[in-house]
Amino acid sequence: MGEAIVITSGKGGVGKTTTTANLGTAIAMQGKKVCLIDTDIGLRNLDVILGLDNRIIYDLVDVVEGRCKPNQALVKDKRFDGLLYLLPAAQTSDKSAVNPEQMKELVDQLKQDYDYILIDCPAGIEQGYKNAVAGADRAIVVTTPERSAVRDADRIIGLLEQETHEPPVLIINRIRNHLMESGDMLDIDEVTTHLSIDLLGIVVDDDMVITASNKGEPITMNPDSKASIAYRNIAKRILGESIPLMSLSDEKPTFFQKIFKLLGKK
Amino acid sequence: MIKGTKDGFILMLNDQCGYEVLKEELIEKLSVQYKAPADGQAVKARIEAGNRFLTEEQQEEIRQIVHQQKSLLVDDIYSNVITKDEAEQRVREKEMSSMTGIVRSGQVIEVEGDFLLVGDVNPGGMIMAGGNIYILGTLRGIAHAGCYGKKEAVIVASQMLPAQIRIASKLNRAPDQDDESHEMECAYIDDRDQIVVDRLQVLRKIRPGMTKVEGGI
Numbered sequence: 185m186g187e188a189i190v191i192t193s194g195k196g197g198v199g200k201t202t203t204t205a206n207l208g209t210a211i212a213m214q215g216k217k218v219c220l221i222d223t224d225i226g227l228r229n230l231d232v233i234l235g236l237d238n239r240i241i242y243d244l245v246d247v248v249e250g251r252c253k254p255n256q257a258l259v260k261d262k263r264f265d266g267l268l269y270l271l272p273a274a275q276t277s278d279k280s281a282v283n284p285e286q287m288k289e290l291v292d293q294l295k296q297d298y299d300y301i302l303i304d305c306p307a308g309i310e311q312g313y314k315n316a317v318a319g320a321d322r323a324i325v326v327t328t329p330e331r332s333a334v335r336d337a338d339r340i341i342g343l344l345e346q347e348t349h350e351p352p353v354l355i356i357n358r359i360r361n362h363l364m365e366s367g368d369m370l371d372i373d374e375v376t377t378h379l380s381i382d383l384l385g386i387v388v389d390d391d392m393v394i395t396a397s398n399k400g401e402p403i404t405m406n407p408d409s410k411a412s413i414a415y416r417n418i419a420k421r422i423l424g425e426s427i428p429l430m431s432l433s434d435e436k437p438t439f440f441q442k443i444f445k446l447l448g449k450k
Numbered sequence: 451m452i453k454g455t456k457d458g459f460i461l462m463l464n465d466q467c468g469y470e471v472l473k474e475e476l477i478e479k480l481s482v483q484y485k486a487p488a489d490g491q492a493v494k495a496r497i498e499a500g501n502r503f504l505t506e507e508q509q510e511e512i513r514q515i516v517h518q519q520k521s522l523l524v525d526d527i528y529s530n531v532i533t534k535d536e537a538e539q540r541v542r543e544k545e546m547s548s549m550t551g552i553v554r555s556g557q558v559i560e561v562e563g564d565f566l567l568v569g570d571v572n573p574g575g576m577i578m579a580g581g582n583i584y585i586l587g588t589l590r591g592i593a594h595a596g597c598y599g600k601k602e603a604v605i606v607a608s609q610m611l612p613a614q615i616r617i618a619s620k621l622n623r624a625p626d627q628d629d630e631s632h633e634m635e636c637a638y639i640d641d642r643d644q645i646v647v648d649r650l651q652v653l654r655k656i657r658p659g660m661t662k663v664e665g666g667i
């Protein structure tokens with residue numbers, strides 16, 4: 185019996201879809217069987233980021249309305265040996281084509297066959313959000329270190345706390361080191377104190393994320409980028425390993441290095 | 451029965467008879483014991499209804515009768531009896547509700563009495579209390595104490611960094627620039643009718659009624 189995790193944020197454009205694609209990829213790379221569900225009906229794009237848009241035949245609404253079996257609608261990502269699947273959103277309907285009960289039933293059914301179900305949530309707190317969280321066992325809240333995004337994350341966390349979920353965990357995305365250091369962006373402590381939930385991971389802002397998404401190859405597949413390492417670490421934490429947060433700037437000497445310098449050692 | 455005092459009259463109503471009888475008796479008494487006001491000024495009267503319950507409409511009717519018969523101004527009607535609803539309301543207003551957790555953006559918590567929050571009020575979150583608000587945490591959102599009009603209500607917070615503070619019908623916005631720490635502070639309406647934020651220590655002096663425990667060393 186697998187676990188269903190919704191990836192949500194309140195605000196749009198903070199990286200929910202990117203996070204879903206990359207965590208799905210990273211968990212599959214760890215040998216677990218993963219199903220991604222795009223619940224952003226009418227504005228689907230998880231398929232594009234994964235490079236699977238050409239292979240869609242049926243979608244979420246087809247499944248819910250009984251036009252096909254879930255298995256027929258699931259698109260297999262051939263790069264991962266049958267470990268990564270996508271259930272795409274419908275492009276021609278709107279959010280009201282699906283209701284929370286139907287979503288819960290579907291997710292429960294998929295949990296029989298998959299280790300992890302990652303649900304990509306649309307922006308907002310209306311029907312689309314309600315559908316996305318309906319079947320989830322727990323939630324990951326994505327935010328960027330900006331006041332408006334944090335405010336919306338707070339709102340979402342408040343709503344999630346009213347459901348029966350276990351406490352949501354946080355990913356801070358698109359961190360820009362120089363802005364954080366100059367105090368022009370909220371720092372990690374400020375964000376976590378404000379939201380007071382556990383931090384699952386941080387992801388730097390990395391142009392390669394955008395390039396990779398454009399090519400339909402999630403950044404996680406490229407071992408050399410910092411964002412890729414971040415997503416893989418987060419995936420391992422989801423699987424239960426304890427991996428320390430990575431340091432933001434490698435150039436900056438750590439506390440101990442500074443002390444060694446003071447002592448004249450190297 | 452009518453009694454004269456230096457502040458005006460006290461009308462003590464019979465609480466054993468029926469309401470219609472009471473009205474008749476009242477009209478009769480008032481017309482007999484007639485005494486013109488000395489200087490044309492409205493004389494005040496207080497009405498004591500004893501163990502009789504009077505509805506809002508009945509109270510109004512009695513005011514009218516007293517006013518018409520003797521042009522007395524009724525300033526209050528006392529009764530030993532209140533409805534169960536009213537009694538429960540009064541108990542709730544005296545009660546302290548509490549909550550552990552965070553009042554997050556978009557959440558509104560409303561209680562009729564005092565409120566104790568163990569946790570923060572985040573920006574966009576709001577607490578409304580008929581009485582005082584005590585926050586063991588940081589107030590970054592909005593707190594409205596005395597929200598049904600109680601001007602003596604206070605707001606206390608371990609960290610006072612509110613977006614807005616409201617007490618009764620007064621409102622205070624956070625200053626645009628402020629770098630001070632604001633630990634252990636309270637907000638109240640002062641004698642110039644303005645909301646002020648001050649150190650917690652002043653509470654004991656300005657709201658002595660809040661201390662209900664006697665003794666100690």
Ligand SMILES: Nc1ncnc2c1ncn2[C@@H]1O[C@H](COP(=O)(O)OP(=O)(O)O)[C@@H](O)[C@H]1O
Pocket residue numbers: 193195196197198199200201202203307357358359387388389390391393394397411
């Ligand atoms: N860590 C990152 N670094 C750089 N760009 C990012 C990062 N995360 C997301 N983006 C970009 O931000 C935009 C919005 O991301 P997306 O995942 O679609 O957000 P959402 O699903 O929350 O609306 C996309 O163009 C995406 O490539």
Ligand SMILES: [Mg+2]
Pocket residue numbers: 200201224229305306
């Ligand atoms: Mg999206």
